[in-house]
Amino acid sequence: MPAPLATRAPGSPTARAAAPWADLTNLLSSDARLFAFAKRAARALVPFGLAMVLLVYGTGPEPRRNWYGDPLGNDFVQIWVAGRSALEGRGAEPYNLPAHLANLKAACGQECRFAWHYPPVILLPAAATALLDLQPAFLLWTALSLALVGLAMRLAAGRADVAFVALAHPLVLCNLAYGQNGLFTASLLTLGAVLVDRRPWLAGLCFGLLAYKPHFAALAPLLLLVTGRRECLAACASTVLALCLASLALFGSAPWTGFFGTLGDTNRIILRNAAAGLDLNASAFGAVRLLGGPMAAAWTAQGLVATLALGLACRAWCRPTDPALRAAALLVSAPLLSPYLPVYDLAPLVPAALLLALAAHRAGGLRPHERALLCSVPLFAVVREAAGLTGFPLGLVLSLATFACIAWRVRPWRVASDGHRSETGSLNTPVLIGPAAAGSGRAA
Template sequence: MNAGAPAAALRRTGWERVDRYLTRDRLVVYPAVVVVLFLVVWFISLPLRFPLPDFLSRWTAGRLVLDGRAAELYDPAVQSAVQLDLGATALSWFVSPPYVAALLVAFGGMPYAVAAVVWTLATLVLLWVTVRSLVALHPAFAALDGWRGLLLAGSCQAVLELVGAGQDSALVLAALVVGARLLADGRDPWAGLVLSVALVKPQLAWLVPVVLLARGAWTALGGFVAGALALLTVSLVVLGPQSWARWVETLGSPLYRTEVVGGQTEKNATLQGLVEHLVPGSGWPATALWLMGFAVLAVVAVRHRDRLAGMTLPVLLVTAVPLTTVLMTPHAMVYDLVVVLPAVVWLLAERPSPRLRGLAAVGYLLLFLSPLIQLVVLAVPSLAVLSAPWVVVVLVLLWRELGSPAVPLVLSGRTEGEQRVG
């Protein structure tokens, strides 16, 4: 008798037990409760914090450029002074590349309250465009064509934080998905150009040109390079070449290492974030470069394997690429995990099993509980290990599943229709 058989059976039984709680009706109740709780906490906390705190840094950057103060763009003291005039009590530090600041000038010209509303509406529009593009891209995303699927995806902590904090990760997700859709339609130059928009967060887009190169998508790669050069040109014209030197200097500054790299490891949902949280001061630049190099090799190695798994290049760009990037990049916060949602949806449709549904549920729960866990750790610092970004372990297991062959639609006595949400 195989000694591993009882252990495997026990694991299967465990995942099947979890799966019993993931029924069609319960997958409406759970996210509805999460959304209601989020809205209640969000409204109660409004008097205690500045609205859309992450958007505040974007507005500040646009304001400084508009006022002709580009030379002071990355000075935290200058940014803090601008934000204090609005009533903010904590610095929201703008550290994005110079071309992002140039693109934010329009928002800096609006009163903050107006700009915040416009930003939020634009974010919601981008998310809607992303959903419609995904549904048109591949049948695996059909779950997002119904209100149940939208409710479940929209209740994910990554989406709630994205909208509630005023982050710009929705633009990265939209660029990847719309670019992939254009690629599927044979409009390669436009696809590459749209994909380059994801460079608003280069740490989430650096793998895209590598994949285009590995798959020989030369026209799309040309469009991507053209878009990148356009962004560079805009930054040089509006901010000057010195802005790039200041940006690089900022990323290497002790304050950045302390506040951004070391000070937010519990929210950094990458392998580097997990390592840095468990082993503080482990030498993040060298580790990050090693992980990024490994990712490049992994993409090249999977060039043929992804075809065996039935992945076309457009599907690869919205599933394996963002999931690999998030794991291997130095910096990807909880709200950045919106870019991996298409990979989760695709896996649940194409590789359905109690184990995968259970993994997705565990990741969902870990993200939902993360703010509460952080509050507990603030009260009891000795429990700091609990606040590590353990969702990374779930992402690694999901990443591994992306390369596995398709399996039959099974399980727990459900029909195919009952296994899918929507």
């Protein structure tokens, strides 16, 4: 049994001041203690975060505006307005920036700067949400994203309490508060990665549903192709084709014409002009631009990081690898490929860190650098603020730290601490995290 945490017994001021440090040292030196602390924190943070989402961002003193004065549901209003245009037979309007901004102003009663860059397949769920008024649509969107990410985490972790801890991650609450789709992206990537061998058709369906975000969806089919997973690849391609045909049948060809016609504008608005803000973009490209570097240096840095990410994913998928690490490699690599990576799109790092912890647990416990990474999770709450105030690309740093920890585990024939070569594990291996598994300060 592990030694109890230090208590703050009456004593000298020096002893009382040293007690919290001892508690922290014990916490950071034991997987079991860290997990126990994370569970206690999640019990407070998850209800508090959901209350904030529902009461502060989901309601407001004025129709269709929250308590901050922003559009109700923040970024979700874009989805809803585009869906309403599609329902009314004006599916091409989201790709006409002046028309789209006018529709947003008419819906929210204020100026909005949102531009629409999604392919027309997203008009399918957008039109479904637009069948409701903005507030119930936002609440439904929130409930569905929370349910899907909870399912994905539960399936990946194999335990409800581990999945619940993941829901307390700042990136989860960020996506819920702003009505973004990052949780759908992370969930579909996770479900596809963990089901790829057990349920290939279902995994392919999940990968194919990512067609609304092509820069995130491209990596999975490539890995399926190079590893010969034909059944899963066929399901993925069939899903994408079905989505494209459905959008054509329901909304016509005008949205597709508009989408392809705005690709140049997307590059100009998002990358060259950084209209969304340099503090928002957590990619290697965005980090160089945030630091004042020229476009050529930004593209060079992006190419280097993308090459490393692609190399890790291919190594993990093409060689014998713990299935949890294989899934984590896909999840951490997919975001790094894109030159535009808003902080909310870092959401795949949540299941990536969870799967990394599971793999480390099966291999004997977290290493100090992995434990440090997990302890830095609260920093995700201030990624954009840190970039805006200091010019420091904290989002990219956290992404690369997660990438490095997963890459270290993926190394072939890694020698374990006992001198034996580590063996790959099964994603269904039971997880024992707690005092009974603590051993010598690690989860065994």
